[in-house]
Structure formats: C-alpha cells, structure tokens
Amino acid sequence: MIKLLLDLFDKFDFPGKGLMNYLSFRAILASVISILVAIFLGKKIIALLQKKQIGESIRDLGLQGQMEKKGTPTMGGIIIIIALLSAVLLVCDLSNIYIQLLILTTLWCGVLGAADDYIKVFKHNKNGLSEKKKLIGQFVLGTIVAATVCFSPDIVVRETESVRDESTGEEIVLKEDIVKSTSTTIPFVKDHELDYKCLVPFKGAFAWYCKWALYALVIIFIITACSNGANLTDGLDGLSAGSSMIVGVVMGILAWLGGNAINSNYLDIMYIPGSGEIAVFMAAFVGALGGFLWYNTYPAQVFMGDTGSLTIGGIIGVSAVLLRKELLLPVLCGIFLVETLSSLLQKSYYKWTKRKTGTGKRLFKMAPLHHHFQKQGMPEPRIVSRFWLIGILLGVITLALLKLR
Numbered sequence: 001m002i003k004l005l006l007d008l009f010d011k012f013d014f015p016g017k018g019l020m021n022y023l024s025f026r027a028i029l030a031s032v033i034s035i036l037v038a039i040f041l042g043k044k045i046i047a048l049l050q051k052k053q054i055g056e057s058i059r060d061l062g063l064q065g066q067m068e069k070k071g072t073p074t075m076g077g078i079i080i081i082i083a084l085l086s087a088v089l090l091v092c093d094l095s096n097i098y099i100q101l102l103i104l105t106t107l108w109c110g111v112l113g114a115a116d117d118y119i120k121v122f123k124h125n126k127n128g129l130s131e132k133k134k135l136i137g138q139f140v141l142g143t144i145v146a147a148t149v150c151f152s153p154d155i156v157v158r159e160t161e162s163v164r165d166e167s168t169g170e171e172i173v174l175k176e177d178i179v180k181s182t183s184t185t186i187p188f189v190k191d192h193e194l195d196y197k198c199l200v201p202f203k204g205a206f207a208w209y210c211k212w213a214l215y216a217l218v219i220i221f222i223i224t225a226c227s228n229g230a231n232l233t234d235g236l237d238g239l240s241a242g243s244s245m246i247v248g249v250v251m252g253i254l255a256w257l258g259g260n261a262i263n264s265n266y267l268d269i270m271y272i273p274g275s276g277e278i279a280v281f282m283a284a285f286v287g288a289l290g291g292f293l294w295y296n297t298y299p300a301q302v303f304m305g306d307t308g309s310l311t312i313g314g315i316i317g318v319s320a321v322l323l324r325k326e327l328l329l330p331v332l333c334g335i336f337l338v339e340t341l342s343s344l345l346q347k348s349y350y351k352w353t354k355r356k357t358g359t360g361k362r363l364f365k366m367a368p369l370h371h372h373f374q375k376q377g378m379p380e381p382r383i384v385s386r387f388w389l390i391g392i393l394l395g396v397i398t399l400a401l402l403k404l405r
Contacts, residue, residue: 027283030287033087034284034287035290037082037086037087042302043295046295054075054121075114075307076296076307077113077309079291081307088102097155099277101148104141105315105318109315112137113308116307134228142222142223142224157183158178158261158273186327187327188401225317230316233370237300237381238296238297239387242289242293246388246391247391253399255279255323332398342369349362
C-alpha cells in the first residue's frame with residue numbers, strides 16, 4: 001500500500017522515496033512492522049482471550065508439565081495473522097499475483113483453523129473440526145492455487161537453452177523465453193530442473209493435458225501435507241513457531257535469489273519473474289512468528305492453536321509451490337515430515353499388530369515424535385532447542401543443494 005501511494009506521487013521527488021523500489025529494504029521494513037505489531041498487539045489479544053476464557057483443554061497423558069498448561073489461552077494464531085497481514089498490506093506490491101495467492105492462503109487457512117479452535121473451545125468438542133472437513137477445505141484451497149498456477153498468464157518461468165563451444169569452452173545461449181511451464185527444482189542433477197511431463201507415459205496433445213493435471217495434483221498434495229504437518233508439530237512451547245521461522249528465512253532467501261535475473265543466472269537456478277516479492281512476504285512471516293514467540297516460548301503465555309498452525313503450514317506449502325521448490329520440502333521441512341511420519345507409523349503399526357496378535361503395539365512411547373522424547377523424561381525446552389538446531393542444519397543443507405550437481 002505504501003508502494004502504491006508512492007507510485008501515485010511519482011512526479012514528486014523527496015528523500016527516501018526510491019528505497020521502496022528495493023526488495024531488501026521492503027523485506028527489512030516488513031519484518032520490523034510485523035514483529036512490532038505482534039509484540040504490542042499480542043499482549044492485548046492474550047488479555048482478551050483470557051477474559052473470554054478461551055483456554056486450552058488438556059487431557060492428562062502423563063507428560064511432564066502438561067497439566068500446568070491447562071487454561072493457557074489458545075487461538076493465538078490470530079496474533080500471527082494480524083501482524084503478518086498488517087506488514088504485507090503496507091509494504092508488499094498488492095498487484096503481484098504471488099502476493100495475492102499468499103494473502104488468500106493466509107485468510108483461508110486462518111478461517112479453517114479458527115473454525116476448528118472454535119468447536120474445541122466453545123462447543124467443548126475435543127476433536128474439533130472433522131478430518132474430512134479439514135481435508136475438503138485444504139483440497140479446495142489447493143485446487144484454487146493449482147488452477148491459478150496452471151492458467152494465469154502472470155505465473156511463468158524463464159527457460160534457457162545453451163550449448164558449450166568446443167573450441168573456447170564457453171556457454172552459448174541459444175534460447176531464452178518466458179513461458180508457462182511445469183518445471184520444478186530438483187537437487188543433485190546438472191540443470192536442477194525436473195519437468196513433470198517426463199513422468200507422463202503418453203505423447204501428443206493428450207500428454208500436454210496429463211502433465212498439467214499431474215502438476216495440479218502435486219500442488220494440492222503439497223499444500224494439504226504441509227498444512228497438516230505444521231499442525232502436528234504444534235505440541236511444545238515454541239516448537240512450531242521456531243521451526244517455521246527457520247523455514248521462512250530459507251524460503252525468503254530462495255525467493256530473493258529466484259526472483260532476481262542476475263542472481264539466478266549466476267547460481268544457474270530457475271528464474272521466476274515477479275517471485276522476488278515473495279521474499280518480502282516471507283520477511284513479514286518471519287517477523288510475525290518472532291513476535292509471537294515473544295509470548296510462546298517456554299513457559300508459553302499463549303498457544304497458536306489450529307488458527308496458527310494450519311495457516312503456517314498453508315503458507316509454507318503455497319510459497320514452495322510458487323517458487324518451484326516443492327521437491328526440496330522433504331529436506332527443508334524435515335521436522336514437519338518426521339513428526340507426520342511418526343504419527344502415521346504409530347497408528348499403522350498399532351492397527352497392524354492388533355489385527356495380527358489381538359494386542360496393539362507401539363513403535364514410539366507416544367506420537368508425534370516430540371512427545372516420545374517427553375515420555376523419556378527429556379525437558380521440554382531441551383527438546384525444542386534441539387529440534388530448532390536440526391531445523392537450522394536442514395535449512396543450510398537446502399541452500400547448499402542449489403550448488404550440488
């Protein structure tokens with residue numbers, strides 16, 4: 001909005017006006033705004049949640065320090081959403097298709113999560129929104145994003161084709177086009193790109209439709225999986241918010257590199273025109289999470305609830321899809337992946353052993369994985385700190401994959 005207002009006064013020249021044209025400055029400004037809004041507004045929102053008695057209902061599962069959390073205000077994800085959108089609406093280029101999709105994702109997942117928290121708190125139903133309804137909501141969002149990516153003329157990539165001159169050894173660019181593409185980033189290969197059309201066993205016009213359909217299904221799956229993965233990770237004070245901050249920082253770096261023609265050419269990675277604006281959004285995202293952590297670190301004064309966790313996961317999933325980095329998520333979001341797999345393995349193994357022996361057995365003392373370590377007697381702050389350290393390591397590895405061929 002600030003950038004739009006400055007564009008209206010394009011004829012006037014005043015000190016500092018040109019700074020808004022720099023992604024780096026706007027990213028810093030977005031981060032500062034969101035963290036300040038989260039810190040100063042967060043205190044009032046927590047007081048309001050306490051006044052309305054919107055507290056977390058806790059089941060006694062035998063976890064250390066668990067019952068002390070009973071009554072802690074939940075639905076704190078509202079703090080993240082307000083802080084994030086405040087910065088985005090002020091600093092980002094709202095005409096950018098990527099920003100529009102991310103704003104839609106924030107609002108959509110926020111409403112979905114808030115509905116789940118509302119049912120838990122006010123309807124006294126511990127199960128909240130049914131899994132079927134959650135999946136339907138995530139599927140619809142995934143479909144909207146997939147349709148936009150597939151059909152919008154504003155979402156394109158730059159494709160280049162080059163050969164090496166045998167006499168000089170220099171690279172000669174033969175073609176450089178801005179096109180609609182189903183290509184994505186993949187590590188460990190020379191050109192760092194995979195086109196989904198290579199997975200289609202057909203040829204001709206039918207293959208063209210199949211590759212876009214396959215790409216759309218991948219997008220829907222990624223968004224749904226990320227949203228649920230972040231939700232499962234939200235079980236210890238600061239775990240989900242801190243881990244998501246690390247992912248947000250890496251996503252912001254990838255957006256800044258991939259949205260810049262010079263940087264992407266130097267690193268020989270996919271150039272996506274306009275995607276640099278996602279770096280500003282991710283800066284606001286990291287700032288909002290940092291401000292929320294002010295109140296969410298151990299011992300937490302507020303929980304994000306599904307209002308926050310579903311929103312965080314949705315933003316990460318959609319941003320990865322828009323940046324064509326969805327195949328890097330198993331590394332970057334390794335914490336979310338392991339937490340999700342531990343829950344799936346626990347349920348599957350229990351059902352399988354019960355069917356075979358009549359008595360269900362468990363792979364872990366408790367799932368998701370962070371509760372397994374709690375059951376072993378490990379203090380909560382130590383678990384969270386170690387998960388953060390692992391998240392930082394995974395973030396560094398993800399960035400290193402840009403140069404591994």
